[in-house]
Amino acid sequence: ISVDELKSSISVKISKEAVMSINSPESLFTSVNGKLETKVYIAGLPNRTENIIKPINPRLDGCIRGWNLMNQGPSGVKEVIQEKKSKHCFVHVERGSFFSGAGLAHFIIDYRDSGSWTVDLKMNIRPSSSTGVLFALVYNKTVPLSVAVITKGEEDANLQVFLDGVSVATLDSLMLCYPDRLTVHLNITPTEIQISANSSTVSYIKSDALQEALELLNRIMQIPVSTYVGGIPDDIPLPTTPVSAFYHGCMDITVNDRQLDFDEALSKHNSIKSHSCPPVSQTHHDVAHFPRE
Structure with a gap:
């Protein structure tokens, strides 16, 4: 990408081909100390531009190398990126979203339908060797529902469903400790809970206790709740x-037949990679990065 200033116009080029020509730059740019000044956005458009342009703002999802923006020197883009690990690239990537263990994503989802409600989750996960919350519903500083990976040792982990802090279902699978992905399906209604996954076994608490927990969840689900993926708020x-x-770890998640795109979250931590995940060797050990040069 290059911006060339000509005698009476400005030319914007991509791969040496002109894609835009501005014949009267004085009317577009701001004069600062006798020089024309503007802002350049790469890989997307700034937020809060709905009143200026059409609400179509796809971001670039990938890596850009060979930064050399206006020969900025020691305070340029290259040095800024090298200092921020969240802006580094993975050496190799796979499909899926990557959670670094440093933050979460927040969505607003309405689970109510025709006087009832359903929480239907389909998750494709490859966790690291650490405990963490995959999915949670939050209301008024309480967590009526959460799903978490519980690690007990290097080769001992399970996935548990909690209703108001009580473990009501436990899924055991060696896949949680190995590099293959685990596909989990969780369905919760006002009267029952079902969880299943490939190569796994499932156990539930006693029926009376489970029904009591579901009744409490049912009362809360009559009102709007907040959805969090990757953790719970601080x-x-x-x-x-x-x-x-x-x-x-890595995750793909579908909620009530809607595959979540973390770039569309109400908010998400900067460390979450929405559409790229490091391979197994990088997920289970220190994640290898290389800076955008």
Whole structure:
């Protein structure tokens, strides 16, 4: 990408081919100390531009190398990126979203339908060797529902479903400790909960206790709740839920037949890679990065 200033116009080129020509730059750019000044956005458009342009703002999802923007020197783009690990590239990538264990994503989803409600999750996960929250519903500083990976050792982990802090279902699978991905399906209604996955076994608490927990969840689901993926908010009191750690690993998740795109989240931590995940060797050890040069 290059911007060339000519005698009476400005030419923008991509791969040496002109894609835009501005014949009267004075009317577009701001004069600062006798020089024309503008802002250049690469890989997307700034937020809050709905009143200026059409609301189509796809971001580039990938890596850009060979930065040399206006020969900026020691304070240029290259040095800024090298200092921020969240802006580094993975050496190799696979499909899926990557959670570094440092933050979460927030969505607003309405689970109510025709006087009832359903929470239907389909998750394709490859966790690291650490405990973390995959999915949680939050209301008024409480966590009525959460799903978490619980690690007990290098080759001992399970996936548990919690209703108001009580473990109501446990899924055991060696796939949680190995490099293959685990496909999990969780369906919760006002009267029942079902969870299944490939190469796994499932156990539930006693029926009476389970129905009591579902009745409590049913009362809360009559009102809007907040959806979090990858953890629970920091302002939730620790005694509220048995697991509060952020999830570390790869994940694809579909909620009520809607595949979540983390670039469309209400908010998400900068460390979450929405559409790229490092291979196994990088997920289970220190993640290898290389800077955008």
